Amino acid sequence: MELLDGQLVSRKIKDTLRLQVAQLTTEGKKVPHLAAVLVGNNGASETYVGAKVKACAEIGYKSTLIRLEDTISENKLLNIIEDLNNDVDVDGILVQLPVPKHISDEKIINAIHPSKDVDGFHPINIGKLVQGQPTFISATPHGVLLMLEHYKIDTKGKHAVVVGRSNIVGRPMSILLSSNTNTGNCTVTICHSHTRNLKELCLQADIIVAALGRAEFVTADMVKEGAIIIDVGITRVPDASKKSGFALKGDVKFDEVAPRCSYITPVPGGVGPMTIAALMKNTFMACEERNGKVLFD
Numbered sequence: 001m002e003l004l005d006g007q008l009v010s011r012k013i014k015d016t017l018r019l020q021v022a023q024l025t026t027e028g029k030k031v032p033h034l035a036a037v038l039v040g041n042n043g044a045s046e047t048y049v050g051a052k053v054k055a056c057a058e059i060g061y062k063s064t065l066i067r068l069e070d071t072i073s074e075n076k077l078l079n080i081i082e083d084l085n086n087d088v089d090v091d092g093i094l095v096q097l098p099v100p101k102h103i104s105d106e107k108i109i110n111a112i113h114p115s116k117d118v119d120g121f122h123p124i125n126i127g128k129l130v131q132g133q134p135t136f137i138s139a140t141p142h143g144v145l146l147m148l149e150h151y152k153i154d155t156k157g158k159h160a161v162v163v164g165r166s167n168i169v170g171r172p173m174s175i176l177l178s179s180n181t182n183t184g185n186c187t188v189t190i191c192h193s194h195t196r197n198l199k200e201l202c203l204q205a206d207i208i209v210a211a212l213g214r215a216e217f218v219t220a221d222m223v224k225e226g227a228i229i230i231d232v233g234i235t236r237v238p239d240a241s242k243k244s245g246f247a248l249k250g251d252v253k254f255d256e257v258a259p260r261c262s263y264i265t266p267v268p269g270g271v272g273p274m275t276i277a278a279l280m281k282n283t284f285m286a287c288e289e290r291n292g293k294v295l296f297d
């Protein structure tokens with residue numbers, strides 16, 4: 001079994017980006033600028049946004065963190081996004097999800113200009129992804145692809161079972177794995193809460209992507225010997241032995257699954273850091289486009 005080390009791979013990607021940013025500076029061009037919007041004070045969201053802002057600082061990007069009260073109206077938030085869309089210095093915009101219940105996720109995602117949608121959630125970018133056109137790939141699935149690429153994992157012809165069909169993880173992941181690309185060409189089965197024979201399907205999988213958000217759901221008896229396991233889930237589970245009062249658990253029961261598989265991502269330290277690396281890559285691409293390079297048609 002080989003561990004797919006998200007910390008290591010993300011560090012390498014960030015090191016490359018740091019050199020590219022230094023090159024931009026040498027050429028007198030603007031450096032990438034990411035604007036992150038955080039509504040409310042959800043602990044997990046604070047952690048994720050904090051990690052994204054920290055990554056910007058490490059690489060040499062400019063970042064702006066806009067913190068808003070959870071009572072902010074939908075209209076006010078939409079106006080803030082519009083201002084960021086019009087700000088020529090801002091290359092990428094992300095609004096950390098989830099937003100409070102009185103605000104529509106969909107309206108917020110649709111309001112971000114597609115050229116600044118570095119999370120890759122806008123319907124135009126998802127549409128391009130479906131058609132195999134170059135675009136911002138949703139950060140988490142993009143991070144998974146970068147991981148597969150780094151470890152030179154041959155996906156061609158493999159049966160991938162993706163558990164979870166959300167618009168931000170499971171669905172784009174299933175499309176990307178089935179695409180005619182180096183990290184695709186899989187035969188994909190996508191599962192959800194109404195899937196009847198999940199265990200049997202997982203047992204047929206050469207690759208399992210677990211993205212359902214249920215701690216330690218995938219157990220050893222669901223995994224074929226030699227399978228590749230990508231664990232996207234992050235759930236905070238109460239743990240009195242931790243200073244924070246919780247432990248982070250993936251969707252896979254790591255200790256019993258790891259000995260059965262060929263590759264596995266740990267939680268933490270697997271897909272999480274790769275999501276941030278992918279977001280940083282997307283932000284760099286957004287900046288390049290604004291610097292005049294045509295990456296996307």
Ligand code: NDP
Nearest residue numbers: 140164165166169192193211212213232233234271272275
């Ligand atoms: P969602 O809650 O939006 O989607 C969960 C999906 O899992 C749904 O499609 C749901 O089915 C399906 N599901 C739920 N229970 C079951 C079950 N028992 N059997 C089969 N399918 C099930 O979650 P997200 O996609 O946003 O996130 C999934 C996990 O990944 C979470 O733990 C989240 O924290 C984590 N995450 C991690 C990231 C990272 O950087 N590592 C980034 C983003 C998310 P249905 O559609 O029928 O409801």
